[in-house]
Amino acid sequence: MPSPGHHAAPRIRNRNGTSSNWGAYAVQTSLTSPQKNAVSAVHGSWQIPTVSASTSTDTYSAFWVGIDGYSDNTVEQLGTEQDWTPAGPTNYVWFEMYPHQSFYITGFPIEPGDTFSASVNYAGGGLFILSITNVTKGVAYTVPTRNTKMNNALRESAEWIVEAPYQGGVLPLADFGTASFTNCSATLNGITGAIDNPAWQYDDITMASGSTVKAQPSALKDSTVHGTTTSAFSAKWFHE
Numbered sequence: 001m002p003s004p005g006h007h008a009a010p011r012i013r014n015r016n017g018t019s020s021n022w023g024a025y026a027v028q029t030s031l032t033s034p035q036k037n038a039v040s041a042v043h044g045s046w047q048i049p050t051v052s053a054s055t056s057t058d059t060y061s062a063f064w065v066g067i068d069g070y071s072d073n074t075v076e077q078l079g080t081e082q083d084w085t086p087a088g089p090t091n092y093v094w095f096e097m098y099p100h101q102s103f104y105i106t107g108f109p110i111e112p113g114d115t116f117s118a119s120v121n122y123a124g125g126g127l128f129i130l131s132i133t134n135v136t137k138g139v140a141y142t143v144p145t146r147n148t149k150m151n152n153a154l155r156e157s158a159e160w161i162v163e164a165p166y167q168g169g170v171l172p173l174a175d176f177g178t179a180s181f182t183n184c185s186a187t188l189n190g191i192t193g194a195i196d197n198p199a200w201q202y203d204d205i206t207m208a209s210g211s212t213v214k215a216q217p218s219a220l221k222d223s224t225v226h227g228t229t230t231s232a233f234s235a236k237w238f239h240e
Helices: none
Strands: 013-015 022-028 039-047 062-067 075-085 088-098 102-104 115-124 127-134 139-142 158-163 178-188 191-193 201-209 212-217 221-225 228-237
Touching (some): 022 178, 022 212, 022 228, 062 115, 062 178, 075 115, 088 127, 158 201
Antiparallel strands (some): 022 158, 039 115, 062 075, 088 102, 127 139, 178 191, 201 212, 221 228
């Protein structure tokens, strides 16, 4: 499979609660001294936005769920890309075991308005199971496990992220309007719960460059279905 040509670097931290390339939410057992090998799963759903033109000719946005990257140097992740080009919007589906390159999931249907669901699960022995579903179109894909081994993963964090992708620097963030995430949950130390579960700590991350806010998450709204509590939130675009 061809590489998309840029990939999602770990969080480029400005200070607590802000990043120049990540927005939305992350969880750890402790934001100051996270426990290793704690995270075993992350799940979330989102709607594919219709991106709009802004100042730059080409702009980029990635929505994803993943494990690691908030405070360490690997990321096990998959999601969707919503870019603006001179020819108009373009969308695709991808996965990445950073620091290895990212890959297109070729032939996978994706259109604005589609609802996607994705999960990353730890299977043991350094192996991760990455799965993504276009719920609207009823199409699912699980990344072949030959591509999802990460022996040095610390499993310190889980994330639900809106990202400005990175290629030699943080790329201009595509105007996605408002991103909507639902059904967000994680499993830490055998406990599955919402982003704000009291068994761990969470960070709501504003994407910013200096004093310029690029994207900002809303407060969390939790709901419980069949005994499982999950979180929903939105992230609003402000600046590329």
